[in-house]
Amino acid sequence: MRKRSGRRIMIMLGIGLVLVLVSGRGWLKPVWDVTGVLLSPVGGGFSRIGASTANLGHFVASIKDLASENAKLRDEVADLRLKLADDAELRSQNEALRKQLSFGEAAAKDLIPAEIIAYQPDNFRSFITIGRGRRDGIKEGMAIISEGSLVGRIAEVSETSAKALLLIDPDFKVSGVDQASRASGTIRGQIGSGLMMEKIPQDQVIKPGDTIVTAGLGGEVPKGLIIGQVEAVNQKDNAVFQTALVVSSVKFNRLDLVFVVKQ
């Protein structure tokens, strides 16, 4: 009886090993396609329930701060309205100049909304699975945004779903530029939801409060997508580069709907 059980276990472990080996050749893609089809409705439903529960809990916890947050948001809205008016003016000047210099029109961003159907099953890597795939026009390398800011990049695509690497994953890298001073560097994710901007040349100025956007180098992620704001700068005279701590406005632990940038 024990020998039979031992043989069964060895067979099962052998099957497991074979599955790991064949996955490296991409032979498990059809299985993932089927998983995506099955997971989408179930995972989407569970995710929505989880997100609603989390939002309710967050709301209850934040009741006491509502009044002060309300006042702060009103000031921010007034400030943004002024900036929007300036932005409209700058946009029309930009279009006029483009026409005069015969530049092509700035490429419009086509956004595909996508629901998150699954999250990475551990606490140190940051991937999400979205319920959109190849049949919706999703391709590897496309950027994902939420609340107007960069959230990540598509890493793998199947027919009905796609996996995206989030900005806060320690393996995520994108070139970034300071919107004000044009100081450039590489944005890297860190465990603990923070972002680090590295390899900023010493002669370039970067200050806390500056907005960092994507530089669009390498052609993967379009330029101009907001990454976050500089919180602190680490500048040492004897170091080759500066580094800066960047904070994104996106609540990565409260993501439920994202947009894929299709250009």
Added chain:
Amino acid sequence: MKPIVLGLTILLAVALEVSFMGALRPLGVLPNLVLVVLIYAGLICTVSEAVAMALLGGLCLDLVSGSDFGLRMAFYSLFVLMVILIKRAGADFDNIGLILACTVGGTLLYNLVVLAGLAVIHVPLSVGVVMSVLVRETGLNLVIVFLTGPVLTRLFRSGRQLAGAGSKLL
């Protein structure tokens, strides 16, 4: 009948972990529901059943994960075999202390394996952040043991009794 129940149990645990728990993130971390289910499976079910559940659960988690395919399948299979060895050493599945110890050990081991994968790609790790995540996740997993333990015990034990009755009839 019983394989279907066990299969559905592990699949439900996977679906809840990657979607519901992933969206909810109590205390900002993802608790490990699959680990708790497999501990009970290792202590109550037969060896083949427990290993099959570990492989199925691990495979599904690997399919959803964006990194290190095969890591969860390998880890959970080996972990469930360790739990079975503990059971064979005379441990009783009613011993709550044992279950809690397995939960704490399993949580730490699983995260160690994930962190080892990060170290391979030369990612700097902040000890403070890692410890904070480990403490919170361990606490949540222990809460899950208390919440789901009676249900899982009843489910796996009734399945065992049914299987025994079925084989007697045959």
